[in-house]
Amino acid sequence: MTWNPDSDVVEVARGPEPGGLGGAYRVFGETLRGLKTSFMRVVEGTHTVEYPEEKIPVYPRWRGRHKLHKFEDTGLEKCVGCSLCAAACPADCIRVVAAENTPENRVSGGERYAAVYEINMSRCIFCGYCEIACPFDAITMGSDFELADYNRSDLIFTKEMLLAEPMVRTPLRAEGE
Amino acid sequence: MTALLQAPIGTIYYAEPWWAQIIKALIIFGIGFSLVPLTLLYERKLLGRFQGRPGPNRVGIFGSLQPMADIGKLLFKEQFKPRGAIGWLFIAAPLISMVFALATFAVIPFSGRPQDVFGTPIGLYGVDSDIGLLLFFAFSAVGSYGILLGGWASTSKYSFLGAMRAAAQLISYEAAQGLALLGVVMTTGSLSLSEIVDKQGDMGLWFIVPQIVGAFIFFVATLAEINRTPFDLLEADSELVGGFMTEYGGGRFAMYYVAEYVHLVVAGAMFSTLFLGGWNIPFWQGAPGFLDPIVVLLKTVVIVTIIVWIRATLPRLRYDQLMSFGWKILLPLATLNALVTAIVLVAFK
Numbered sequence: 390m391t392w393n394p395d396s397d398v399v400e401v402a403r404g405p406e407p408g409g410l411g412g413a414y415r416v417f418g419e420t421l422r423g424l425k426t427s428f429m430r431v432v433e434g435t436h437t438v439e440y441p442e443e444k445i446p447v448y449p450r451w452r453g454r455h456k457l458h459k460f461e462d463t464g465l466e467k468c469v470g471c472s473l474c475a476a477a478c479p480a481d482c483i484r485v486v487a488a489e490n491t492p493e494n495r496v497s498g499g500e501r502y503a504a505v506y507e508i509n510m511s512r513c514i515f516c517g518y519c520e521i522a523c524p525f526d527a528i529t530m531g532s533d534f535e536l537a538d539y540n541r542s543d544l545i546f547t548k549e550m551l552l553a554e555p556m557v558r559t560p561l562r563a564e565g566e
Numbered sequence: 567m568t569a570l571l572q573a574p575i576g577t578i579y580y581a582e583p584w585w586a587q588i589i590k591a592l593i594i595f596g597i598g599f600s601l602v603p604l605t606l607l608y609e610r611k612l613l614g615r616f617q618g619r620p621g622p623n624r625v626g627i628f629g630s631l632q633p634m635a636d637i638g639k640l641l642f643k644e645q646f647k648p649r650g651a652i653g654w655l656f657i658a659a660p661l662i663s664m665v666f667a668l669a670t671f672a673v674i675p676f677s678g679r680p681q682d683v684f685g686t687p688i689g690l691y692g693v694d695s696d697i698g699l700l701l702f703f704a705f706s707a708v709g710s711y712g713i714l715l716g717g718w719a720s721t722s723k724y725s726f727l728g729a730m731r732a733a734a735q736l737i738s739y740e741a742a743q744g745l746a747l748l749g750v751v752m753t754t755g756s757l758s759l760s761e762i763v764d765k766q767g768d769m770g771l772w773f774i775v776p777q778i779v780g781a782f783i784f785f786v787a788t789l790a791e792i793n794r795t796p797f798d799l800l801e802a803d804s805e806l807v808g809g810f811m812t813e814y815g816g817g818r819f820a821m822y823y824v825a826e827y828v829h830l831v832v833a834g835a836m837f838s839t840l841f842l843g844g845w846n847i848p849f850w851q852g853a854p855g856f857l858d859p860i861v862v863l864l865k866t867v868v869i870v871t872i873i874v875w876i877r878a879t880l881p882r883l884r885y886d887q888l889m890s891f892g893w894k895i896l897l898p899l900a901t902l903n904a905l906v907t908a909i910v911l912v913a914f915k
Contacts, residue, residue, distance in 0.1 A: 413895075420880065427616050427879040437619045 446560040452517045452530040453559065455508055457551040460498060466552070467527035468506060469499030477522035482512035498525075506548035510536055532559045586688055591672070594692045598668040602827045603633035608867075609830075609874050616878035640823075643816035648720060651813065655719035660814065660821035663712025667828040670705040673698040674835045675760040677845055677858035690859055691760070698759035699751065702836060703744060706791060709825065710736050713793075713800060716822070717810035728809030731885065732800040735790055738892030739797075743787035745900035746780045749907035750840055753777075763844030767851075772843040779903045781841040783896050788837065790892070792829040794873055796880040797888060804882075830870060838865030 405411060438445055447453065458467045470487030486505035496502035517530050528551075535558055538544055607622070607629065614621025622629035647656055672692025680689045695701055710732060717729020750773050751757060754765040766772050774781045790797040801809040808814075811822050838844065842865045845858035883891070 423879045424875060427875065430618050431615045433618065435615070435618055435620045439620070439623075 444560055446562040447532045447534070448562050451532055451534075451561075452515045452520075454510070454531045454533040454536060455513075455519070455546070455551055456529050456531045457506065457548065458527055458529065459552065463498070465495065466497040466502060467525045468503045468523075469497050469525060469527070470501045470503035470506075471524070473522045473524065474519035474528055477518040479516060479518065480512045480514045482509040483507070483519060484509075503548060506551065508546045508551065510544040510546055511541055532561050534559060590688070590692060594672055595668055598671045598828050598831075599824070601831050602824050603637065605827045605831055605870065606633040606636070606823075608870070609827075609877075612871065612874045613878055616875065637820055640815075640820040641817050645817060646813075646815050648722060648813050650721040652719040652721070655715050656813075657818070659712050659716030659719055660818040660825070661712070662715065663709055663825040664821040664828075666705050666709035666712065667825040667832070670702060670709070670832045671828065671835075673701045673705075673759060674832065674839060674862075675763060675844065676862050694758065694760050697757045699747065699757040699762075702759075703740070706829075706832075707736070707740065709829070710791075712822075712825065713810050716814065717800075720810075720813035722813050724807045724812045725810050728800040728802070728806050728812070731802075731806075732793075732810060734889065735793075735797065735799060735892075738889055739787045739790040739896070742783055742892060742896035742900045743791060745897065745904055746783035746787060747840065748900075748904035749773075749777045749780045752904070752907055752911055759839055760844075763839055763846065766843040767846045772841060772846070774841040777841065777903070777907070779899060780907075781837075783900045783903065784840070785837060787892075787896060788833045789873065789876070790888070792833050793826065794830070795877040796883050798882060799885060799888060802882060830873065831866060834866035834869035834873070835862065837869045838862060842869075 405415070459465060460467060470485055472485045472487065475481075475483040475485050484505065484507045485503050487501045488504035490496060490500060490502055515530070520529050536544070610632070611621040611629070622632040625631040625635045647653070673695065675689075675691040675694060675698075677690035693701070713732045714729050717725040717727075717732065720726075750762060753773070753776070754762045756762065756765075762773075789795075793800055799809075800806075801811070803809075806812070811819060814822060839862070844865075845861045847857070847861055
């Protein structure tokens with residue numbers, strides 16, 4: 390049995406022939422239509438978010454600058470210096486040096502605490518693995534993303550900087566917003 | 567002196583003292599230069615609105631100092647000259663462009679009657695010549711030599727292509743532009759721009775109504791003449807880098823920019839003079855004299871807005887489309903317009 394192409398042939402609707410008076414008329418009409426389109430953009434107004442003055446709120450899952458946490462009731466640090474975050478970090482930007490808690494000097498809730506806790510923000514890729522690796526929810530990703538600085542050494546965040554309540558510089562989107 | 571002030575509108579005066587002529591020339595250059603940043607800002611703001619963004623708004627209030635910042639930056643840049651460039655031509659070309667663009671400004675009349683400036687009657691125009699229209703054509707034609715020479719003297723392929731396009735575009739449009747104005751000239755019976763405006767006032771009808779075809783052709787040809795989109799083939803950023811001004815930077819680039827924006831203003835003022843009745847206000851014959859230049863400027867702003875609107879809308883034409891549009895449509899249409907106007911004028915007089 391031979392294949393009959395007739396049923397597969399589809400008529401393509403063609404536009405009118407270019408040129409001539411009709412063509413000139415259509416070109417003129419299309420030009421006017423284009424002018425109308427661009428004029429409607431003026432009527433519509435601008436869509437620009439003027440960034441430094443106006444910020445788009447970030448979502449709760451946004452991975453911004455890290456924060457270290459303390460227990461709210463006792464004021465002890467949650468971090469016990471286990472270095473799991475440093476092990477999980479693919480960019481190798483976290484440095485933790487642990488020390489033993491003593492009865493006179495009690496810093497964290499566990500047996501040990503982080504004597505040194507540094508995050509090198511110039512290397513961090515904001516993957517959030519540290520947050521996932523932490524067994525005590527001591528480190529979380531915050532909402533701040535304006536981290537630019539003039540010096541590389543200023544981008545190494547120490548434990549005090551990470552523990553301090555950061556300046557609210559970035560609006561956070563409310564639930565369901 | 568009072569007799570001069572009360573003389574009928576349209577009388578041509580040569581009674582100005584020599585110092586008034588010199589001061590007027592300086593003022594015209596001053597106004598021409600100061601209109602450039604204003605137009606630049608106006609265009610950028612408007613273009614932003616057409617694209618749904620606010621336009622420059624960082625430098626000064628509402629971005630008012632943005633053109634100053636741009637020009638300042640350009641002036642402090644190194645005056646680079648490619649190796650192989652023809653030295654003195656390379657330097658002279660942008661100067662030619664700028665000076666002749668500003669010179670075109672001189673023929674535009676801003677008021678029909680002389681204004682009383684500290685007791686001296688002074689006409690608000692640079693030169694109220696009998697052949698003002700021809701002067702306009704002459705200046706704008708010489709101005710395009712700046713583009714041709716600049717493109718040629720750079721000894722760069724892109725510049726050369728831009729210059730060649732400029733030459734071809736010039737001959738395609740100059741003819742249609744001139745012929746489109748024949749109807750206006752025939753109806754007025756004069757080449758003097760202030761007489762053309764007065765004629766429109768006397769008729770009580772602006773030339774855009776009886777000469778709508780001529781106005782359309784003149785407008786399109788002017789777009790080509792001042793290298794605006796959709797006819798900006800000699801700059802054509804996306805295909806020729808920067809066209810004739812590829813190799814220019816710093817102050818010389820700024821000169822080309824000044825020329826471009828002065829051309830834009832002059833095109834608007836020319837169109838409003840020839841077709842929109844110049845300083846005439848509709849339905850108000852006895853308007854006070856000080857309103858005249860304001861009215862001309864307002865009409866100019868309207869035309870400049872339309873030109874920017876077109877820039878925001880239309881893409882660049884292909885090169886052969888531009889040529890065939892000029893020769894096959896605009897030129898016959900302009901000829902026909904002149905012919906019909908002549909027949910009508912003879913038949914009804």
